[in-house]
Amino acid sequence: MTSAPIASAIEITPTAKISRETHGWRSKCLQRLIRMDLPVPRSFAVDCDSVRSISQGRPIPATELAEIFGGSGLVSVRPSAVSPEWGGPGTVLNVGINDALHERLTAQIGRANADGVYLSFVQSYATHIARLDPDLFTLDGPDALARALDIYRGETDEDFPQDPVKQLSEVLRSMARAWDGPTARLLRQAKGAPADAPLGLVVQEMALALGPGLCGSGTIQFIDPVTGTPRVTGRFRGQHHGQTVGSGAETLYLTQDDRGPALEDSAPEIFDELIRFGIASRERLREEMQIEFVLTGGAISVIDAVRTQRSARAGLRVAVSLARDGIIPVEEALMRVEPRALAELLHHQIDPRAPRDLIARGIDASPGAATGRIVFSASAAQAAQSRGEPCILVRRETVPEDIRGMHAAVGVLTERGGTTSHAAVIARGIGLPCIVGATGIVIDARNRTLRAGARTLSEGDEITIDGSTGEILAGAAVLLPPALDDAFTQLMDWAEDAGGLGVRANADTPEDALTARRFRAQGIGLCRTEHMFFDAERLPAMREMIFADTPEDRRLALERILPMQRADFTRLFEIMAGHPVTIRLFDPPLHEFLPSDRDGLRELAASLDLPLSDVTRRVEALTEFNPMLGMRGVRLGITVPEIYDMQARAIFEAAVEAGHKGDPVVPEIMIPLVSAMKEVELVRTRVDSVAAAVRNERRTDFTYHLGVMVETPRAALRAGDIAEHSAFLSFGTNDLTQMTYGLSRDDAGRFMGTYVNQGVFAEDPFHLLDEDGVGELVLTGVERARLHNPDITISVCGEHGGNPESIAFCDRVGIDYVSCSPFRVPVARLASAQSAIHRRRGR
Ligand code: PEP
Ligand code: MG
Numbered sequence: 001m002t003s004a005p006i007a008s009a010i011e012i013t014p015t016a017k018i019s020r021e022t023h024g025w026r027s028k029c030l031q032r033l034i035r036m037d038l039p040v041p042r043s044f045a046v047d048c049d050s051v052r053s054i055s056q057g058r059p060i061p062a063t064e065l066a067e068i069f070g071g072s073g074l075v076s077v078r079p080s081a082v083s084p085e086w087g088g089p090g091t092v093l094n095v096g097i098n099d100a101l102h103e104r105l106t107a108q109i110g111r112a113n114a115d116g117v118y119l120s121f122v123q124s125y126a127t128h129i130a131r132l133d134p135d136l137f138t139l140d141g142p143d144a145l146a147r148a149l150d151i152y153r154g155e156t157d158e159d160f161p162q163d164p165v166k167q168l169s170e171v172l173r174s175m176a177r178a179w180d181g182p183t184a185r186l187l188r189q190a191k192g193a194p195a196d197a198p199l200g201l202v203v204q205e206m207a208l209a210l211g212p213g214l215c216g217s218g219t220i221q222f223i224d225p226v227t228g229t230p231r232v233t234g235r236f237r238g239q240h241h242g243q244t245v246g247s248g249a250e251t252l253y254l255t256q257d258d259r260g261p262a263l264e265d266s267a268p269e270i271f272d273e274l275i276r277f278g279i280a281s282r283e284r285l286r287e288e289m290q291i292e293f294v295l296t297g298g299a300i301s302v303i304d305a306v307r308t309q310r311s312a313r314a315g316l317r318v319a320v321s322l323a324r325d326g327i328i329p330v331e332e333a334l335m336r337v338e339p340r341a342l343a344e345l346l347h348h349q350i351d352p353r354a355p356r357d358l359i360a361r362g363i364d365a366s367p368g369a370a371t372g373r374i375v376f377s378a379s380a381a382q383a384a385q386s387r388g389e390p391c392i393l394v395r396r397e398t399v400p401e402d403i404r405g406m407h408a409a410v411g412v413l414t415e416r417g418g419t420t421s422h423a424a425v426i427a428r429g430i431g432l433p434c435i436v437g438a439t440g441i442v443i444d445a446r447n448r449t450l451r452a453g454a455r456t457l458s459e460g461d462e463i464t465i466d467g468s469t470g471e472i473l474a475g476a477a478v479l480l481p482p483a484l485d486d487a488f489t490q491l492m493d494w495a496e497d498a499g500g501l502g503v504r505a506n507a508d509t510p511e512d513a514l515t516a517r518r519f520r521a522q523g524i525g526l527c528r529t530e531h532m533f534f535d536a537e538r539l540p541a542m543r544e545m546i547f548a549d550t551p552e553d554r555r556l557a558l559e560r561i562l563p564m565q566r567a568d569f570t571r572l573f574e575i576m577a578g579h580p581v582t583i584r585l586f587d588p589p590l591h592e593f594l595p596s597d598r599d600g601l602r603e604l605a606a607s608l609d610l611p612l613s614d615v616t617r618r619v620e621a622l623t624e625f626n627p628m629l630g631m632r633g634v635r636l637g638i639t640v641p642e643i644y645d646m647q648a649r650a651i652f653e654a655a656v657e658a659g660h661k662g663d664p665v666v667p668e669i670m671i672p673l674v675s676a677m678k679e680v681e682l683v684r685t686r687v688d689s690v691a692a693a694v695r696n697e698r699r700t701d702f703t704y705h706l707g708v709m710v711e712t713p714r715a716a717l718r719a720g721d722i723a724e725h726s727a728f729l730s731f732g733t734n735d736l737t738q739m740t741y742g743l744s745r746d747d748a749g750r751f752m753g754t755y756v757n758q759g760v761f762a763e764d765p766f767h768l769l770d771e772d773g774v775g776e777l778v779l780t781g782v783e784r785a786r787l788h789n790p791d792i793t794i795s796v797c798g799e800h801g802g803n804p805e806s807i808a809f810c811d812r813v814g815i816d817y818v819s820c821s822p823f824r825v826p827v828a829r830l831a832s833a834q835s836a837i838h839r840r841r842g843r
Contacts, residue, residue: 008064009044009203016045023047024080024200029285029305036284038277038302041205044068045080046172048198055176060169069164071205073101074117076303077171079179080200084306086193089178092128092171093206093242094121096164109211109246115145116244117210122148122160125167129174130156168203175201204303206294209241213297214267216240220254221290221308222278226352226480228310228317228487232275236263236295273300281305286328288318311352312341313480320487323494330494331837337491339804339831343367344468346482346519346823347433354478356471359452359463362413362438363749364470365424367823370411370433371464371476374457376448378405385409392463394450396443397436397746398423400534400592406432411465413472415443418749420734420766420799428799428821429512433467437749441472492520492826500832501810502817504580505825506797508532513575515822520829523580524572525730525819526670526797529647530588532568533561540607542593547608547618551642558646565647569654569667578663582730582797582819583651584709585637585644585683587672589627594619628735628744633673633709638682648687652694655702668705670730675714677721680706684725709797711735716781723785723792730819731778733798733806737765740774766799769806779813786814795819804831811835 010016012027014035020028027045034040046054054060068075074096079088097105097118105114122145126132132155139147152160161167178184179199188197209217218236223229234254239246252263254271264271274293281289285305292304310318316337323333347368350356372390375381378401384391385408393409395402397416406412406426410433414423417436427434442451448459455474457463464477504525505516513524533542538561545557572581595601596619605615624630637644648669655665671683684706695701706725710716711732723729738745745766755761761770769775778796785792795817800806802820807828810818812835820828 008050008061009046009068012040012043012045012202018045020082022049022200024082024198024202025084026078026080026202026304027200030202030204032285033281033302033305036280038280039300041207041301041303042068042071043202043204046201046203048082048200051172051176051179051199051201054173055180060172065165065168068168068203068205069096072208073097073104073164074206074208075168076204076206077168077175078202078204078304079175080202081188081193082198083193085191086188086197087184087191088199089175089184090128092124092175094118094124095167095171095203097121098160098162098164098167100162105208109208113210113241113244113246115142116246117241119145119148120243121167122152125160125170126152126155128178129170132156172201172203175199207296207299207301207303209294209296210239210244210246211297214238214270214295215246215297216249217242217292217294217303218252218254218263219290219292220274220278221288222275222282223288223308223310223314223318225308225310225314228314228321232278234290267298270295270298270300277302282322283327286322288322311349312338312344313349315341316345316491317485317487320490324490331498334491334494334498334830334833335837337830339827339834342488342826342830343824345488346484346826347431347468348479348481349468350464350466350473351478351480356477357474358471359455359457359474360438360440360472362435362440362470362472363417363419363424363752364467365417365419365421365436366412366427366432366434367468368411368431368433369464369466369468369477369479371462371479372410373460373462374450375405375409376443376445376459378402378408380459381405381408392465394441394443395423396445397421398426400531400588403531403534404536406430411435411467413438413441413463413465415439415441416749417746418752418766419764420737420745421749422746425734425799425821427467428802428823429506429508431515431821431823433465435465435467435470435472437753438470438472439750439753488826492829495829495833496520498833498836500834500836501807501815501828502795503825503828503832504582504795504797504817504819505822506801506819507572507822510571510575512822513572516825517575517577519822519825521579521822521825522817523582524576525582525795525801525817527572527581527583528587529565529568529584530586530592532565533586533593535564538564539593543604544608545643546590546593546622547610547615554640554642558642562646562650565650566654566657569651570657573654573658573665573667574662578665580666580668582668582670582707582728583647584670584672585634585647587633587636589622589624589630589632590636591619591622591624591627594622626744628738628746634671634679634683635673637671638679641686644683645686645690648690649694652691652702652704653698655704656694656698656700659702664702666703666705668707668728670707670709670728672709672732673711673735674708674722675712675718677718677725680708680722680725707793710781711739711798713739713777716777717784719781720784720788723789726789726792728793728795729781729785730795730797731781731815733769733774733778733796733800734766736777736798737770737774740770740777741765768803769800769809771809775809775813778810778815782814793817802828804828804834807831808835808838811839 023045078091123137127134216238220234224231236252239249289305290308294301319333319336372392375391390410392411412434464473504523505521506526541560548554605612705727707728709732797819801818802824
């Protein structure tokens with residue numbers, strides 16, 4: 001430790017050398033207010049290096065500090081970290097009060113007020129600096145000050161320090177040390193600060209908020225913190241000087257809008273002046289600010305200004321309105337909005353002002369909040385819907401048969417699963433609020449109850465789920481409606497103009513496609529066709545196809561499905577009106593289409609007119625130990641080629657039909673789960689011959705593109721030769737993550753929390769693309785594919801396509817477009833614009 005004195009505080013003047021990095025945000029902000037000629041009391045900035053030295057025990061030069069006490073004699077000390085979000089030690093007020101100043105103040109503002117100011121400082125000094133028991137200083141009555149000074153003397157064997165410079169030095173030292181403490185460090189790290197984040201301090205002359213005339217302290221803000229619309233709110237506390245409350249204290253609202261007496265009425269000139277300050281600070285600081293002020297005998301002092309706290313929707317409105325008013329450039333407005341916040345605006349949200357009865361938490365799988373009655377089965381959800389009763393479908397995990405129940409519910413909650421489990425993917429696709437992996441709840445399906453800690457809820461009880469935060473609440477919460485307003489539309493327009501990656505939607509149904517168009521997706525990047533086969537009308541034909549003994553029987557069953565598939569695709573092509581539509585050929589294992597319980601098997605045997613034993617044997621034969629790595633995707637397409645033939649025919653016939661009615665359609669057919677070039681060749685040969693047959697039968701020509709889903713590590717490694725046979729590649733990063741990690745996407749939720757908490761994974765790799773591993777495969781695949789086929793279009797259609805950080809990665813490695821759930825299209829659009837802006841700025 002060295003004993004050389006540190007450089008000390010500098011006065012904050014319009015020209016003083018002050019920066020956010022060296023002195024913290026508050027000093028810089030005060031300098032801006034001073035430059036605007038706002039009535040800021042004399043303020044001094046202690047730079048971050050000095051604070052660090054003070055914390056390490058170096059002495060503070062007393063002579064320089066003495067200058068600070070030139071005015072009222074009282075000063076405040078506030079933290080000034082580099083970012084306001086990082087917080088800092090609590091403000092200390094009334095530094096400098098001693099017996100002599102107390103005497104002067106008594107003459108000026110009366111004994112009671114002067115006592116209050118002195119007592120308040122003794123209390124905070126005794127507790128925070130001398131580290132005495134705060135209970136000893138909880139005193140009141142006319143002799144409270146005298147007793148406090150006595151107790152201080154008794155506890156420390158010293159008189160209360162009378163030298164203002166000593167008081168200030170001790171306060172600075174205690175604040176500097178508090179910043180270095182382990183708890184403060186953890187708190188700020190949780191808010192994104194680096195562990196060694198620096199702290200500056202601001203020492204400011206205090207304006208007295210007690211005494212004759214209009215005195216007091218207040219805050220004023222100029223926007224509604226929830227909606228972001230212009231609205232003046234705030235509070236003025238007359239005769240309030242920090243903790244010291246003088247006689248005649250009263251609270252006024254700022255405007256008449258709020259209930260109660262308003263400053264606007266009792267002091268209109270002061271109110272007008274404050275409004276002028278608000279307008280000026282919005283223009284000069286390019287932000288909506290909350291101003292903290294003090295009135296001393298009717299004279300205003302602006303003591304601080306902070307960015308007004310705001311909700312996501314208010315943040316968006318403020319950014320758009322600042323850009324519309326020419327205060328910030330459009331690019332900056334785009335950069336100020338957090339892409340993720342947009343997802344929330346498309347759905348209901350819980351009103352942040354309302355109370356929450358939290359009972360458990362899970363993984364926030366699909367944004368938005370919903371209130372409904374608990375149901376434990378898909379059929380109960382459908383029954384509730386037919387009664388017009390909103391319900392939340394609560395399941396241990398969902399299976400494909402639950403889709404109808406999910407459509408009938410207003411929200412889904414599962415005990416198991418992770419971000420790419422069935423419930424999560426489907427819910428995001430249809431914009432349904434969803435929480436998965438809620439390990440704190442226990443479902444008792446037999447008794448139809450749900451236990452969360454000590455609470456037991458039954459079917460029919462109301463709950464609220466917040467899919468944006470993962471919170472499960474008892475009862476109904478106050479919900480705010482979606483905010484697809486003009487500010488949102490404007491931001492989306494600007495984002496489109498800013499360029500960046502293309503954004504398509506993953507859409508399987510006409511409703512999805514309509515949502516995708518509403519959010520201005522540039523096409524469908526992934527239509528998962530298997531969901532179309534779960535429909536009640538199609539399932540029997542599908543099951544007949546699976547049980548067919550001969551190719552002829554199979555063909556007959558598929559012929560029944562063909563017109564339905566054709567209608568599906570025609571509708572999608574029509575809705576997408578000439579925008580590209582990528583249809584993925586059938587992917588899941590066949591046993592997903594078969595019942596697993598005894599009753600279901602018996603029903604199936606009856607409907608197929610087969611013996612139960614026969615049906616059971618066939619179902620068992622189709623069951624795989626690990627279906628995710630079994631007879632899925634192209635493997636099924638090659639083993640049972642009639643399915644893909646039927647789908648290709650349905651796609652071509654639909655393209656011809658839709659093309660006759662509207663814009664020409666160039667369908668894109670995508671082969672799933674490829675791992676070898678030969679698979680592509682085999683499928684291509686059959687698809688080409690189906691195309692030739694349809695051209696012949698319809699006497700018309702059409703083009704189509706055949707592409708490959710890269711979702712096995714081998715396909716990424718062999719992307720070069722696969723690309724030679726493909727018009728496009730789309731990285732299915734869900735499966736690619738699953739296979740790269742050897743980690744089942746449906747079971748990962750069980751331990752993902754522990755893994756992330758212990759730092760084994762920085763983040764859930766199904767949520768945020770693992771750039772180091774999976775990303776390496778993507779990069780390798782892109783490079784090899786482009787080397788062999790420079791014109792190839794490459795996309796990402798896994799869930800990562802809607803994740804802002806992963807989109808930035810996609811942009812960096814040269815992906816052409818991302819495709820994500822329709823409700824994430826706006827998020828992806830903004831993230832992609834931000835990535836393009838970053839690139840243009842050379843970062
Ligand atoms: C993927 O694996 O990333 C993908 C998009 O396909 P699915 O989620 O349907 O397996
Ligand atoms: Mg996949």
